[in-house]
Amino acid sequence: MKKFASSVHAFGKALMMPISVIAAAGIFLGVAAAMQNPAITGEAFAAMQVPQLIIGFIRKVAGALFANLPLLFAVASAIGLAKAEKPTAAFAATIGFITMHVGVSATLAAKGLTAATTTAQALQAQGMDQTQAMMTAAEYIQMLGIFTYNMSVLGGVIAGLLTAVIHNRCYTVQLPTAISFFGGRRFVPIVTVLVLPLVGVLLAAIWPTIGLGIAWVGELIGKSGQYGAFLYGTSERLLIPTGLHHILNETVRFTPIGGIATVDGQTLVGALNIFNASLTHPGSVPDETVREATRFLAQGKIPVMMFGLPAAALAIYHAARPEHKQRVKALMLAAALTSFTTGITEPLEFCFIFVSPVLYILHALLSGLSFMLMSLFHLMIGNVQGGAIDLVVFGILGGEKTAWWWSIALGLIYVPVYYYSFRFIIQRMRVETPGRETEEEDATPQVEAAERIKVIISGLGGAENIEDVDCCFTRLRVRVKTMKEVVDATLMSTGANGVNRVSDTDVQVIYGPQVEKIAGEVKSALGIA
Known part of the structure; x- marks a missing residue:
């Protein structure tokens, strides 16, 4: 249960990576939309070709990020839950996401469902009314050129979580000498390629039921x-x-x-x-x-x-x-x-x-x-x-x-x-x-800025008690070996707004927007890459 709680908080932290990117992209989109609105900028500006081309380019870049959000979440989930060798986890998650959807696509093809047979027009030709045909066609999507179920970000999260599980179990595996080249971190994407397509086949079988359940909850909230x-x-x-x-x-x-x-x-x-x-x-x-x-x-x-x-x-x-x-x-x-x-x-x-x-x-x-x-x-x-x-x-x-x-x-x-x-x-x-x-x-005195990082490490029980350091928007997130070594008063003296012990091994120290700089300095002091 304690490990589960720690994993949940690591997952929540991982979600912040894509969200921070799309939040900024959303602001660019909003400004671009306003600048292309003649009611705001005037007809003369809307007719200027060069500025409008630039604005259109910005919208396409931001739009590409949103179109590929599932892949971004797959990579972020794997990075967040990987115990070590995080770049390998990210690489494997990309492979896992693609191969999982290939598994879904192959299963759909075996059922006679393709991009051509699931268009609204094709479904209407089979006897569906227009509304039902449009709703059914909307259940499918082309993701990175692969015809698959429209699982949105949830599909990316599933691929990322499963890849993280594989990664944590396999990145230290040593193979016999003859094939030792494929051991260790190279073994992770190999296993991912073998497992995730099968997961895709399973998902293709159960996704309609999952989709109905999510839609029911959404309908319930919508009706409220x-x-x-x-x-x-x-x-x-x-x-x-x-x-x-x-x-x-x-x-x-x-x-x-x-x-x-x-x-x-x-x-x-x-x-x-x-x-x-x-x-x-x-x-x-x-x-x-x-x-x-x-x-x-x-x-x-x-x-x-x-x-x-x-x-x-x-x-x-x-x-x-x-x-x-x-x-x-x-x-x-x-x-x-x-x-x-x-x-x-x-x-x-x-x-x-x-x-x-x-x-x-x-x-x-x-x-x-x-x-x-x-x-x-x-x-x-x-x-x-x-x-x-x-x-x-x-x-x-x-x-x-x-x-x-x-x-x-x-x-x-x-x-x-x-x-x-x-x-x-x-x-x-x-x-x-x-x-x-x-x-x-x-x-409790407030420490000097020059001493702050040393005091933070001391408040966390010393370098030997710290296993991992990361941060989100406002919180320094630390995994420690022994929670009783963490001293709240010491951490509060470094300018923290609060200390939150989320599990027996995970502690969050709230510093606000400057936490990114603090996290970097703590990692540097600990010699963490």
Whole structure:
């Protein structure tokens, strides 16, 4: 069970690699879509050939990333779960993804199902009505030139996870001397080529049932309307301390649970896929379909991340003891600006979610309410972060149809709601937010920047206690040999916003956006490549 928990958190971390890429690509797409909209830039600019060619090129590059997301997730999943020799795992995952879909394709061909026999026209010729024919045709796709089931990102994750299992078992295998060349890390892709096509054959047999199950869950959430958005928004915040919110997010963004749409006879599954298709193929997706998808995306986060949490930061500052206000001011200002601009909230959330369950639950419920109200007001703002960048690029530059002003209106309401509720609870329940800690905790000095990396390593139990170091957007993720050697107070003295022990061997130290630099310096000090 402990190993399983560790693997789940490693998987959640791995998902951040492709997400960080497509989040940036999504912003490029949003800006490009706005610049090609005559209502925003004017007819004269829209008629300029060279600028429009450049913008079109940018859209094609970003569109290619979204079209191949399943492969990106396969590679990321394998890298995240590989114990060592991660480049080999990535290489094997690419092979595994391709050969798995070859197995699916071969099974479909044996059933008489090909790209030619599953077009809407061919199915109608067999007696299907138009709607049923289009829905059936949408179940299949050409992936890297291979005719296969439309498994979207889930297919990539399956290939990546299975490749990681093979890799971890086989990368140290030694073969007899005569064939020793094929042992070790070279053995991994060989086994992958043998196993993954068979997995594809099995998937081809069971995928229709899996697809029906996912579609049923998606239909259930879809029928729940705004309440589905409320449940999603609340659950996503409640899962923040565990790191499992990444998995919930990807499920909604890339599976039928987040919505289904048909574009040019091809089915798009998942809220983010639908939204990005509306950017890469303007006019191809009805606005109502896009709105159904964006109820799970950035629009529900904007009132909370741009307005609510900065107001909570102000409340924490005002509730701090006078002698600590200067220190707390610097901390809260940095965290509030990060939340407002980029939508990265962990540096601020970890200041209160572990010290006050009441504030934690209140914040989660207000987040869910925001998702529900933005859906109720028919907003159409996509992408994944929810900060000012998303509001400007995908809301304001998207024009009136995005109804972006409602997010600001709710945000202005959330400012006093967050500020007064947080300040009241902190003072009434004597919550030990920054600047209100006990005297023993207050006495913990902050180390100098030059000594920080040494102290971080010391706080993790020393170099001999550290097995692996990595990071996501805001957290230093470390696998240690013995958890009792980890000292929270020492780590907090290095400027951390919180320490989260997610299993008996996995600990996360929350530093905020600067964590990438910290992780690199820790690895360098440990001699980790």
